[in-house]
Amino acid sequence: MTIQDYRADALRCTRCAYCKWVPLDLMKSWRFSKGCPSIEYGKFHSYSAGGRLITSLSLMDGRSTVTDKVRDSVFMCNMCGSCDVACKMCRYDMEPLLAMHELRAKLVEDGDLPEAYQPMLESLRTDYNTMGEPHERRGDWAKDLGVKDLTKTTAKYVFHAGCRYSFDGEQSEVARTAVAILKKAGLDFGIMGAAESCCGGKAFSIGVDQQLHKSADHNLAAWKKAGVDTVITACADCYYAFKRLYTQHAGSTIKVVHMVELLDQMVADGSLKMTNPVPMKVTYHDPCHLGRQGEDYVPWDGVEKKIFGQAVVYDPPRPRYNGAFGVYDAPRNVLKAIPGVELVEMERIKEGAWCCGAGGGAREGYPKFSEWTAGERIEEAESTGADALVTACPWCERNFIDAVRGAKGKLEVLDILQLVDMAL
Ligand code: SF4
Ligand code: SF4
Known part of the structure; x- marks a missing residue:
């Protein structure tokens, strides 16, 4: 796809500004009624989905050029998809998130990617991870666990640790817990160790589509060689990349399971x-890539038509990703099954959840914006009276931990697997 494929969406945008808010029927208070971190931080229309559609049109028609401000307005966005869900509540089949992706891809193609992303891209090129670490160390987190090495043998399942769990020493324990649970489940599984590559989702999110293709080709070939038919991950970003992006862009047919789905089962x-009782009041943060963007990919091979020379329709109708079928119940079922845990909900949950701030390359490219976004979620979590904010993605967890520490807060931040581990 290209930016031109979303020209009709850009023209049909009514400037209604729904995309700046939590969908109206999910709104519970003025304080937590905002849905888009970018417009809340940027405070100018071009930092919203609707604003970026105007930017796209203007660039397509040659009415403007890419300045530093334009670049910032395009990339200072979490690609969290809240705008997309809200827009679909009123416009049914517009695709602001996909249109924003193509806008990014165009800037990348034209050499207008912000410099801040270069270290991450260089690390992906040389070491196949986003963290600037030597790829030889990728499997170190599992060294003493006695897990099958799928570069040497075969298995039905592969556990894909992902970049954060592989290299963030404070978070690797979550991957080790996942391995212990997979063993307990009696699954025939293994890991790729140093041969595992980043899923490519983060590079894709900033518009570097080529890197996604490289990662997909590498991982899919390695899994095929090892006889794998299901990939299991505890990372929401990897889950989205494998389930949606690999299927759409690399024709993958591999089954994808997030650890919360396996735990629920x-x-x-x-x-x-x-x-083991865990006496704790917790609130759950829905990662964008597990929640509203965690829906199955539905192939579509239709055409755009105009009826009466005016109204745009898609024949057959385009699939509608509105976040309704994301992974919401599984983590909540698991939390409710832990003795002693009391789950209290925030106001913005499920498809209306506020982003953690790490998505869309914001953590790498716009760290202050990323931290502010996480801080806003921390305030919402604190307003519930919870002792801990629980999530199911290492990127969310890392952003929240940093934000709480930066503000010298008291809220505990945990991955759901850590809570499960306490209860076993
Ligand atoms: S909600 Fe959709 S139609 Fe309304 S301003 Fe945003 S992008 Fe445009
Ligand atoms: S993806 Fe998220 S941050 Fe970006 S415009 Fe949409 S709601 Fe705002």
């Missing part, structure tokens, strides 16, 4: 018994 069939 194990709780339901009685194979995971959590008996």
